[in-house]
Amino acid sequence: MFDDNITSGRRFAAVNEIVEKHGRRPEHLVAILQEVQEVYRYLPEEVLTYVATSLGLSPAKVFGVATFYENFSLEPKGKYVIRVCDGTACHVRGSALIQAAVRERLGLKEGQKTTSDLLFTLETVACLGACALAPVVTINGDVHGQATPEKIVALIDELAKGERKS
């Protein structure tokens, strides 16, 4: 009666495809992890173990690479990833205020990056290369230049409202 719902291994197939595409070459590890993170939005333990096994590396080594780079996340990220630039240009133009406002709006405690409903993740980045637009914030890759705390909080309100409707 439940047979229609058997969907085992669909995502796993995606990981497998990525690993195969790179010819199971351990020197492609970073690229593989980047693509896997695209699929899962973060790097789950079991998937890292699978990648390690298929490349003939130890899980400890893959864990080492995954923790070395800031860009990899071993924790689930929210549906919307908000990146506040804190490079020099953005910093002097008040990016810290934006960060504080976003944290307050999302109710994030110290050290917490993602809201408990898994909707929003707040990250800081060193430079987005758009200094002329400083301060800069990206939300899921969309760039918002000359940001202010009010503008960004309004954007978050809008996204949250949209989520509640759906």
Next chain:
Amino acid sequence: MNATMWVDGREVELSGENNILEVVRKAGVDLPTFCYHSELSVYGACRMCLVEDERGHLLAACATPPEPGLKIRTNSKRLLHHRRLILELILANHNRDCTTCEKCGECRLQELANRLGVTQVRFRQKKQAEPVDVGPALVHDPSKCILCGDCVRMCEEVQGVGVLGFAYRGSRLAVLPAFGKKMSEVECVNCGQCASVCPTGALVVKSDVERVWAALSDPTKKVVAQVAPAVRVSFSEAFGLPPGTVGAGQVVAALKRLGFARVYDTCFTADLTVREECHEFLERLNSGTKLPQFTSCCPAWVKFAEQYYPEYLPHISTCRSPQAMFGAVAKAYLPEELGVKPENLYVVSIMPCTAKKFEAGRRELARAGIPEIDAVLTTQELVRMVRQASLDFTQLEPEAFDLPFGLASGAGVIFGVTGGVAEAVLRTAAWALDGKTPELEFRAVRGLASCKEAVILLGGREIRVAVVHGLAAARRLLETLRAGEGKYDLVEVMACPGGCVGGGGQPLPNDTDHRAARAAGLYSLDRQRELRRADENPLVEKLYREHLGAPGSEEAKRLLHTHYSPRRRISGEEVAVAPGAAAKTKIRVCVGTSCYLKGSYDVLQAFHRAIAASGRAEEFDLGATFCLENCPGGPSVQVNDKVLGQMTPEKAAELVRSLSETKEQV
């Protein structure tokens, strides 16, 4: 004349050294190092071995090849300043509870700080105390780690396992198992080679000394010991004697002085192992099945195989290791012999090996849930007990092992060295197949080459033998077998380089020279024995006559054999909720983030209630797992090997009902 190099103004001949460090050490200068081990790849991280060339350039001696005519200085005010500063910086973030550290007195960092005169540390400690990981065999304390990476390279390069790796970066850099788990939760085989190379107390052998002291002072307990072969050739090192010195008699005497009622010889049960293993081997040889036969004495190898090569588990000899055989015969026959209640007999193993601690706790080796070995002490720990008891080891009058488990042939003695188990089996197999006194020394399987192969003519047929030590070498051999290349009849695997003489519990230093000297000690013991084949051992024969029948008998199978099962490499991903005793249906509810948010916890509760209500709780094995890779279709549940999506508490109850009904019809 060979090319030369100049070290501190003295000419030194070059004879194929790989790096300046080897040349300098040949010239009699013991340059300090943390991260250099001749068995491992060159890492060049600690910078303690810096030398200065004529132009005043600093070179890391370990990572620089020697050049003819090169002139270097190994000590100058500047170099001393550098070394002291490096030590001071390491010490700044090092847990300096030296007096209470397990490694106190044997710590390389402590020794070098003392040797180079580092008398103060000007920097403030920044590292936070981290939890200490206490496993069955090893203790990992990251606060004492100096990030030399010796353990990382040992585990990966020599053992081919790679439990430890560098994680994070910059000031947060740490040596950790995957995902920051405990070593006992990952693929660690407990061989202890990491602890053998660790220069500080970051990785040490888990001590069972206190438990043994407690048993010794318990008047109701009768404490007996078994001493493994490799212990007798390394024990005296800790008391200043050269490696390989045979000190079996003194070890027995020391154990007696500590209060052990009887001291037996593991070589005796090694002889017993040979009888069983040889019987098994000849059976397989005759039937041509399950060949090659792998040896089973090494618990690190057994766990390695369970994790990585489950398809070869039927090939591993079902014989228990000599330690476990001793536990079985001791608990079966000694209570009567010694006039003590079975529950009051306390069996302690003295082993060169840390993995034996794990082996002693294996469920398959317990009877009625009670382990047959009560405690395992490594050579290092027994040394510590002897020191704690203030015994003057060198003054002890040698004593003999106690009977009935105290007599061994030379075959049992060489179990402690790579090639020894294979050679011991071959000696008895040769006798059985050819019926005449065989050539006793199978030199082709001896020595420290990582893989040794031999073809030996026995009973008119060629027996192909392979002997490997170091699990990386075992992995290479198994990969050739997997690829269908290489054909062997008997394969001996020992996890530690050099075999048990180089075990993770042996006294430090535990390097190639020490291992080779200890091996030579065991071979000389073998040569001195009147009995050199296990089947010549009259007391093993007596044991068969009186209790076991014959090799391979029902009683022998019950007491002396075991079984193996595939093992998940990384644990902690499943949580047992209600594991039934006779589970036929395995249910795993995904509680990964996505499913959890969609209400999988309610589903789990519904399963729990429904199973309890079904009246067949013992047939269900309910658990939670962290991802079934079915996140879009969640909440997901795995029933045996099927993954079902969109689960609700109602569907869960219905599922349990229908499963119980089908069972009734059957």
